[in-house]
Amino acid sequence: MALAIFDLDETLIDGDCASLWSHEMAKLGWVDGESFLRKDAELMAEYAFCRLAMEDYMTFSLAPLVGRTAEEVAHVVGPFVEDVIEPLIYSDAMRYIAEHRKAGDRILVISASAEFLVGAIAERLGIADVLAIQLEEQHGFYSGNTRGVLTYREGKVTRLREWAEA
Template sequence: MALAIFDLDETLIGGDCASLWAREMVKLGWADGDSFIAREQELMRRYSSGELAMEDYMVFTLSPLVGRTAEEVAHVVEPFVEDVIEPIFYSDATRCLAKHRAAGDRILVISASAHFLVSAIASRLKVEEVLAIDLEEQHGHYSGCTRGVLTYREGKVSRLRDWLHEHDETLDGAYFYSDSRNDLPLLQVIDKPHVVNPDPTLRQHAQQAGWPILSWR
């Protein structure tokens, strides 16, 4: 049995859950329409090019949640995942998950999106173990701040190493599937890295390193 680790956005699903959630918050009236979406997209473009400070993205996109309870947010996240996210699950991704389950592998999703989103989506894929960006709560309400090390770039490696220690696991024979150059720090410490629909920078690195390149639809 090995560890099979999956990125979420553009790897297991054909989209970015944080961007789709930003649009959902506008629909809910929690965020201010076109200006909110335009700023979110600007920050996401910087993420895609590897230039983003994730803290800046989180501060902005968490602002509509300030003062809301986790229960209030979960109440609207569940139908959002069912209506918006489930239709964009990659069939190839679900088959890969099934293959690892059949092999007895332990499956972990690790994502640079908020934990409440990632865990709800992973649950629909029958994956219960998740590492994602944790949010701070004060007096039972979201504060708009994050908590702990962010699961982004080198932060994914740090959080994963803590998780391995906590669960008495190792990376021996481990798999990791990702689409993004931002995951190179983690891909480089994994025994069996796989790139999925990679961005140009990651594709070039994978070709040079001889990593498998997958096209999931």
């Protein structure tokens, strides 16, 4: 069995799920839309130029989730994936995934976005294996912190090796 590894943003979908989620949080009233989206755009520009400290972005982007349960977030992520992400899935991506599935390959999505987003999108794509940025929970609530190695740059390789050895 071969392993097919896909990145998510701008590979399987036409967009960046984290930025799209930022817009969704503004729509939900979880953030001050104007200032939050301006800061998000600034940080994503740093990302595009490979100057972003991912820890800084995650601290910023996870702040609206502090004190929320995974279930509360999942309740709004489902419709977000259906309404916003699904129309952005590349048709070629679906074809490639289907080809790998037909060949019996194991399929993995690896992304520098939060696990709750990547997991929900991968589920929609019929992909069970996901490596993404893991979020810390304390007493059932998101803390705003990440845990483990971030799946960003060389962290993707580290997490992939750990996953393959498990």
